[in-house]
Amino acid sequence: MKLIKIKLTLLILSASTLSHSQTFEEAKANFDNKHYLKAKEQFSKILKAKKDPLTNQYYTLCQAQVAYTNYQFDESVLLFKKCADDPKTDTKLKAFAEKGISSASVASRQIRGVEKVQIIDSMVVDKQDFLKTYQLSSESGSVMSTDHFFGTSTGNCASVYQNQLMDKIYFAEKSDGNNFQLYTQNRLLDSWSEKTLLPDIINTKANENFPYVLTDGTTLYFASDGEGSIGGYDIFITRYNLTNNSYLAPENVGMPFNSIYNDYMMVIDEQNNIGWFASDRYQPEGKVVIYLFIPNESKQVYENETPDRLIRLAQLRSIKETWKKGANYQALLDKIKNTDRSEESQTNSKGAFRLVINDNQVYHSWNDFKNEEAKAAFKEAIQTGNKLQTIKNQLHKLREEYLAPDQTHREEVSNAILTLEKEVEELQTKQADLKLKAINLENQNLR
Numbered sequence: 001m002k003l004i005k006i007k008l009t010l011l012i013l014s015a016s017t018l019s020h021s022q023t024f025e026e027a028k029a030n031f032d033n034k035h036y037l038k039a040k041e042q043f044s045k046i047l048k049a050k051k052d053p054l055t056n057q058y059y060t061l062c063q064a065q066v067a068y069t070n071y072q073f074d075e076s077v078l079l080f081k082k083c084a085d086d087p088k089t090d091t092k093l094k095a096f097a098e099k100g101i102s103s104a105s106v107a108s109r110q111i112r113g114v115e116k117v118q119i120i121d122s123m124v125v126d127k128q129d130f131l132k133t134y135q136l137s138s139e140s141g142s143v144m145s146t147d148h149f150f151g152t153s154t155g156n157c158a159s160v161y162q163n164q165l166m167d168k169i170y171f172a173e174k175s176d177g178n179n180f181q182l183y184t185q186n187r188l189l190d191s192w193s194e195k196t197l198l199p200d201i202i203n204t205k206a207n208e209n210f211p212y213v214l215t216d217g218t219t220l221y222f223a224s225d226g227e228g229s230i231g232g233y234d235i236f237i238t239r240y241n242l243t244n245n246s247y248l249a250p251e252n253v254g255m256p257f258n259s260i261y262n263d264y265m266m267v268i269d270e271q272n273n274i275g276w277f278a279s280d281r282y283q284p285e286g287k288v289v290i291y292l293f294i295p296n297e298s299k300q301v302y303e304n305e306t307p308d309r310l311i312r313l314a315q316l317r318s319i320k321e322t323w324k325k326g327a328n329y330q331a332l333l334d335k336i337k338n339t340d341r342s343e344e345s346q347t348n349s350k351g352a353f354r355l356v357i358n359d360n361q362v363y364h365s366w367n368d369f370k371n372e373e374a375k376a377a378f379k380e381a382i383q384t385g386n387k388l389q390t391i392k393n394q395l396h397k398l399r400e401e402y403l404a405p406d407q408t409h410r411e412e413v414s415n416a417i418l419t420l421e422k423e424v425e426e427l428q429t430k431q432a433d434l435k436l437k438a439i440n441l442e443n444q445n446l447r
Contacts, residue, residue, distance in 0.1 A: 024055065031058055036065040057083055057093050064100055068260065071311045073108035077101055106252070107230040107260070111314055114255045116300040119319040120329040121292040130265070130278050131159060133290045135336050137271040138354075138362075139164055140215060146171055156180075159265060161212045166354040166364070167382065170198075170211040170220070180209040182222060186389050189379055193386060196393070201247050202238060209233070210265040218242065221253075223264035228252050231260035235277060245396045255314040256322075268295050274336060281315070291316065292336070355435075357442050374441035381434035388427040395420045 027042035040062035046055050064079035083089055084097035125133055134143055141163045147153055149160040149171070158172040158180060167187040172180045173195075181203045183195040202208060206226025210233075213220050218240040223233040228250075235257050236250040257263060261281040268275040275295045278288045302313055313321060323329075355363040355378060369375035395417065402413045 028058065031062065034065075036062045036069070040066055053088055054090060057086070057089050061093060061097060061100070064097070064104075068100070068104055068107070071107075071111060071260075071314065073104045073111055076104040077108060080104060102227070103230050106228060110230065110252070110255045110258070111310060113301045114310055114314045115257070115296070116302050117256065117296060117322060118294040118324060118327070118329075119256070119291050119316060119322045120294060121333060122289050122316075122319055124283065124287055124289050127157065127280070127286050127288045130288050130290060134265075134267055134276050136267065136269050139271045140267075140269045141213070143212060143265070143267060146173065157209075159210050163213065163217070164215065164354055167385065170213060172209040172211065177205070179205065180207040182208045182211050186386055187382060188386055189382060193389070199247055199396075201249060207233070212265070212267045214268060215270055220247070221266040221268075222250075223266075224250070225262075230258060232262035232280075233264040234258040235263055235266045244399055245392050246399070256316050259315065272332070272335060274332065291319070292333075294332075355438070357439055357446075361446070363442075369442065371441045371445040374438045374445065377434050377441065378438035381431050381438065384427055384431040384434060388424065388431060391420055391424055391427065395424065 023042060023046055027039045027046065030036075030039035030042065040059065043055055043059035043062060046052070047059060060079055060083045064076050064083070067073075067076040067079060080097045080100040084094055084101060089097070123133065131143055131145055136142060141161060143159055143161050146156060146158040146160050149162070149169075156174065158174075160169055160171040162169045168184065169192075170182060170184050172182055175181045182198045184198060185195050186193045197203060198208075202220075202222065204224065204226045206224055206229075208222055208224045208226075210223040211220060212222070220238050220240065221235060222238075223235055225233045228234065228236070229252070235253045237253055238247045238250040240247055252258060253266065257266065257277055259279060259281045261279060263277060263279045263281070266275065266277040273294060275293045276290055277293075278290050280288050283289055302310060305313065312318065316322070357363055363369065366375060369378075398413055398417050398420065402410060402417065
């Protein structure tokens, strides 16, 4: 009889151990699949039955992630630190916690400075077609998918920005490491230059995608899921410094533009004073929401708001909460709807350019020219621009060489920099003069 009881007890213990093991693996699978709330409940039940250090670590991280999802960033930081500071924490989980501390700390700072911006409309669209929603005026250039622009069929979710003159593009392409990186190209006479990778201060080991440049030609918006992002893709801004031929350190544009989800493709049409950005916050798989907003001349933040309302404003739970009292946005919305600049209305423009001749005429190809001298002047302007870009690239390398700690020919490099800087200035003036000459000659011929 005793033997039967012992066997029965062992059988029960074995079944209990097996059940515990299965439950832990299920909870861990939910954790790995980012189902943190469900995993938290499962780990909690396991801990009630048996205290275990590893289970407790997972439970703490689930608590931290749930707090993060609820925009309770300060609490999230504390919970991540609790796990990261524990010497018994698993190495892999410690790295996870340290990454969580970084993201939650950035988000904690951002929630204290949510920008006060008018979000005037929003629409949910298919992710694969979301760029068709961006109805830009011609003065602001154009955005389209890389597949559309290059005539490829990669299926990658990546974009191209082409400037107003159609002589420069910025685009995302997968690198050898299989991450997206940002490149630029300049138009030659009847082709395009070799692609140039944007510098390391922009391109990191993460994904950089969805570029857009303002009409000043120096302000670049792009999305990155690397360091400084609070969740998936975040929107960043940088500016090209003409003085030293380099980009400034990119800055996160903050909330409400960025969230704990993917946010990207910020575009600002300065002609119509309207902006767009895309987000998959609270959307099902394959869908994104496009927000239309009125850009601020300078950043304004919400003040004296309750924590709960600040979270709602950061999450854009209701765009009506961002509207100014008594404001009517219908006229602006109608104006945007009448701007036919969608991807469908654009041709593959990789071989084209854009030259504004007068208020009524814009040239896109060499056949548009009526005056041969004007055509020659514009071709020389493009050649000058290509030479200018080459010299700027040389300048960038020389400046990096000048700053190198082991530089032994600093004076020689300095003289070379001064020479090229003077040449850049001369070429910029020459290019502007040639474009103006082409326009004036063509207008004389059209009279």
